Amino acid sequence: MTRTLADMRRDYTRDGLSETQAPSEPFSLFHQWFAEAVDIEQHPVEPNAMTLATVDEQGRPHCRVLLLKALDERGFTFFTNYDSAKGAELAARPFAAMTFFWPSLERQVRIEGRVEKVSAQESDAYFQVRPLGSRLGAWASPQSRVIADRQELERLLAETEQRFLDTAPHCPEHWGGYRLLPERMEFWQGRASRLHDRLNYRLAENGWQRERLAP
Numbered sequence: 001m002t003r004t005l006a007d008m009r010r011d012y013t014r015d016g017l018s019e020t021q022a023p024s025e026p027f028s029l030f031h032q033w034f035a036e037a038v039d040i041e042q043h044p045v046e047p048n049a050m051t052l053a054t055v056d057e058q059g060r061p062h063c064r065v066l067l068l069k070a071l072d073e074r075g076f077t078f079f080t081n082y083d084s085a086k087g088a089e090l091a092a093r094p095f096a097a098m099t100f101f102w103p104s105l106e107r108q109v110r111i112e113g114r115v116e117k118v119s120a121q122e123s124d125a126y127f128q129v130r131p132l133g134s135r136l137g138a139w140a141s142p143q144s145r146v147i148a149d150r151q152e153l154e155r156l157l158a159e160t161e162q163r164f165l166d167t168a169p170h171c172p173e174h175w176g177g178y179r180l181l182p183e184r185m186e187f188w189q190g191r192a193s194r195l196h197d198r199l200n201y202r203l204a205e206n207g208w209q210r211e212r213l214a215p
Helices: 002-007 026-040 085-092 120-129 132-140 150-163
Strands: 049-055 061-067 076-081 095-102 107-117 175-189 197-204 207-212
Touching (some): 026 107, 049 085, 061 076, 061 085, 076 085, 076 120, 132 150
Antiparallel strands (some): 049 095, 076 175, 095 107, 107 175, 197 207
């Protein structure tokens, strides 16, 4: 098995990333790359899927895959249960990192920065456009807590369905969005022989600073 893993490799030859192709700030480049990912990535790949990393009070890192649900000039927004493990970690240490990987384009984007909760109005607006099952699930699931078995979850869901039998479920206080405010964004384009292109943007007092990193 070790030999098999050691032999697993793919040479990246699709594209390059030069300073002449890159803007002076990172958001327009992310929008461009994301649009291309939406066009080329095939089902079941979700182009807005990203790995979110947080750190708990003991300094131990945790990561999981989530979906990006909003993006504007302020930052990158995702939604979750505020009482979940990631919610507790962000409450203790409001910093995070997220990584997007688009294998068809041989591209990766890493983003790091401070995290804040979005407004209750933003959370409610997104909650109302979610499918009914997802809205009921947000009420039913005590996310990250230990439960006895699948039957317990189904019982909680049935109770929630009865609770909202005659009314639409509203956004719970324990559920909502976080926005990552980027301080660093790195764009990685795979290249042959592992000599990849890496353009890094750092937020400084006078704006975004762009630099090339060795692969």
